[in-house]
Amino acid sequence: MMACHFLRALFRIQQTSTSSSSSGRSRRIRRAAYASMAYSAGTRRAWSRALLRKLRSRARLRFPRRLSRAATPQRRDMDQAQVLRKLVPGGPSMDDCKLLEETADYIRCLTTQVRLMQTVMDSISS
Amino acid sequence: MSSRRSRSRQMSSSRITDEQINDLLTKLQAVLPEAHLRSTDRVSAAKVLQDTCNYIRSLHREVDDLSERLSELLANNDINSAQAAIIRSLLR
Numbered sequence: 001m002m003a004c005h006f007l008r009a010l011f012r013i014q015q016t017s018t019s020s021s022s023s024g025r026s027r028r029i030r031r032a033a034y035a036s037m038a039y040s041a042g043t044r045r046a047w048s049r050a051l052l053r054k055l056r057s058r059a060r061l062r063f064p065r066r067l068s069r070a071a072t073p074q075r076r077d078m079d080q081a082q083v084l085r086k087l088v089p090g091g092p093s094m095d096d097c098k099l100l101e102e103t104a105d106y107i108r109c110l111t112t113q114v115r116l117m118q119t120v121m122d123s124i125s126s
Numbered sequence: 127m128s129s130r131r132s133r134s135r136q137m138s139s140s141r142i143t144d145e146q147i148n149d150l151l152t153k154l155q156a157v158l159p160e161a162h163l164r165s166t167d168r169v170s171a172a173k174v175l176q177d178t179c180n181y182i183r184s185l186h187r188e189v190d191d192l193s194e195r196l197s198e199l200l201a202n203n204d205i206n207s208a209q210a211a212i213i214r215s216l217l218r
Contacts, residue, residue: 003214004214007205007210007214010164010200010205014204017200022201023199025197025201026193026196027193029192029196031198033189034189035190036167067148078147078171078175078177079169080175080176080197081175082173083179083181084175084178087183087186093143096147097147100147100150100153100154101150103178104153104154105187107158107180107181108157110186110189111157111185113189114192116190117192117196118192120196121195121199122195123209124205124209125199125211
């Protein structure tokens, strides 16, 4: 479950970081956030598979990413999908339909993760 | 010019129709903020895509921001097991 993974990661980060490494700590927390999202969706989704690949390769997590081999827009009214492709993990290799489906799921997961982080914050600071 | 006529570009996958795209766009719009304020009839692809991109960008920024704030909190406070239990129960 997303919450357990994220909480365990926070414990670990707190125990293993020093007071002088605050920017490193926030980067690790950010990485833990995307990791817990990816693990919660597992291999069921193209976006989570792409995110897991990125996490395992220790690559930097940047959004938007460059489109090196951009998928060609298939429909005129979906031209704006090119921008969306850069924002969704795995976007560049998705056709328009897949992109729309994956995006909806990605957004649901992101909003859940944000709520989780807010809950953790409120709980620690009270 | 008309976007109502479905374009049958032959891909390795099946033909993508206007209806399919509109259906997916409607479902996507449903996860955006203030979804209840919008009509569920034909949606403008450009508008939904733009709103979607803006929303994803703002969510990414929130993750960044919350990560920094959590980082500061962790520096000053310990997460003890009681708090962990509270957090878990809040999330059920």
